[in-house]
Amino acid sequence: MLILGIETSCDETGVALYDSERGLLADALYSQIALHAEYGGVVPELASRDHVRKILPLIQEVMDKAQIQRQAIEGIAYTAGPGLMGALLVGVAVGRSLAWAWEIPAVGVHHMEGHLLAPMLENNPPDFPFVALLVSGGHTQLVQVEGVGRYRLLGDSLDDAVGEAFDKAAKMMGLGYPGGPRIAALAQQGNPERFTFPRPMVDRPGLDFSFSGLKTFTLNTLQQQGQDEQTKADVALAFEQAVVDTLAIKCRRALIQTGLDRLVIAGGVSANTRLREKLQAMTAERGAQIFYPRLEFCTDNGAMIAFAGCQRLLAGQQEAPGFGAIPRWELEDLPAV
Ligand code: KG4
Ligand code: ZN
Numbered sequence: 001m002l003i004l005g006i007e008t009s010c011d012e013t014g015v016a017l018y019d020s021e022r023g024l025l026a027d028a029l030y031s032q033i034a035l036h037a038e039y040g041g042v043v044p045e046l047a048s049r050d051h052v053r054k055i056l057p058l059i060q061e062v063m064d065k066a067q068i069q070r071q072a073i074e075g076i077a078y079t080a081g082p083g084l085m086g087a088l089l090v091g092v093a094v095g096r097s098l099a100w101a102w103e104i105p106a107v108g109v110h111h112m113e114g115h116l117l118a119p120m121l122e123n124n125p126p127d128f129p130f131v132a133l134l135v136s137g138g139h140t141q142l143v144q145v146e147g148v149g150r151y152r153l154l155g156d157s158l159d160d161a162v163g164e165a166f167d168k169a170a171k172m173m174g175l176g177y178p179g180g181p182r183i184a185a186l187a188q189q190g191n192p193e194r195f196t197f198p199r200p201m202v203d204r205p206g207l208d209f210s211f212s213g214l215k216t217f218t219l220n221t222l223q224q225q226g227q228d229e230q231t232k233a234d235v236a237l238a239f240e241q242a243v244v245d246t247l248a249i250k251c252r253r254a255l256i257q258t259g260l261d262r263l264v265i266a267g268g269v270s271a272n273t274r275l276r277e278k279l280q281a282m283t284a285e286r287g288a289q290i291f292y293p294r295l296e297f298c299t300d301n302g303a304m305i306a307f308a309g310c311q312r313l314l315a316g317q318q319e320a321p322g323f324g325a326i327p328r329w330e331l332e333d334l335p336a337v
Contacts, residue, residue, distance in 0.1 A: 005306025008051040008091030009083025014302030015058040026066035027303045030054045048086035077309020080108025081326030088325035096323040105318035114304035115266040118293035126291040136267035137163035140209045148311045148337040155207025165211035183236045190237025197242035261288040271298035
């Protein structure tokens with residue numbers, strides 16, 4: 001089944017063509033980072049307007065790249081939520097309208113389900129069941145995954161999501177947006193002997209996360225130590241190490257608690273090299289396997305939405321004409337396939 005996937009939940013316009021037999025045929029991404037950078041974060045109204053400008057040209061681009069005529073497309077998958085309402089509505093409106101005009105089924109996809117299934121686009125996809133660590137700008141979650149749509153939330157962030165904590169720490173150091181990759185780059189010059197930051201909530205049982213204390217600790221350190229280049233690099237490294245260690249401790253705990261031996265990491269922060277290395281070492285030590293998407297499919301993209309939507313359309317799920325978006329949406333509310 002050949003599916004057109006559309007992602008517009010935040011600041012990237014992503015489009016892809018995925019075929020259940022032939023795999024990913026083409027994908028295209030337009031990032032709005034430069035547009036939002038001068039504001040230090042995503043401006044929702046500007047995001048919506050830019051999606052409007054880019055979405056149709058990107059759809060044309062993937063069809064040209066894959067040499068696919070519109071008659072070959074058998075279904076449409078678009079991100080229905082969670083995300084920014086105005087931004088979501090662009091993808092929802094375009095997806096539904098094309099489905100109506102082309103007389104094919106369409107399905108609204110949960111953005112985090114897209115992230116969660118993204119490693120299945122790779123050559124060596126994980127089998128079910130597995131534990132997934134979802135780390136993005138809006139979510140930090142540990143999920144027990146039994147199948148598509150069969151999700152049990154094991155742990156969640158009580159305050160700031162981990163990507164958000166990276167972005168806020170970067171802002172404190174004047175590094176700009178998005179913060180994650182910039183902190184990671186600066187941390188390479190950091191001296192690991194200088195600071196050790198606390199690992200939040202690791203001494204308490206459970207799998208929930210809290211990163212707001214670490215954010216305050218970072219701010220206090222910067223205020224006390226000054227903001228010369230070396231201090232910023234040392235703080236970036238201490239911050240990154242604290243986040244990575246905390247995530248690794250919780251992932252290990254989740255594998256033990258569930259008795260599972262497969263770990264999937266996905267979402268923007270799963271692009272972080274230190275996190276990948278740490279989790280690789282942790283899973284290897286346990287004799288467990290780790291799976292993650294290629295770098296460009298860690299952050300938002302159309303391929304993961306095409307893939308997730310394809311699973312649901314193949315199972316016969318689709319939505320009645322008419323459309324809505326769901327800016328707040330829990331993974332556990334999804335129907336099983
Ligand atoms: O999944 P994503 O593209 O969008 C959301 O669904 O939120 O994730 C974006 C987040 C941002 O907070 C960004 O700073 C973070 O992912 N991020 C990183 C890295 N690359 C992106 N964080 C740490 N290290 C990275 N290399
Ligand atoms: Zn995302």
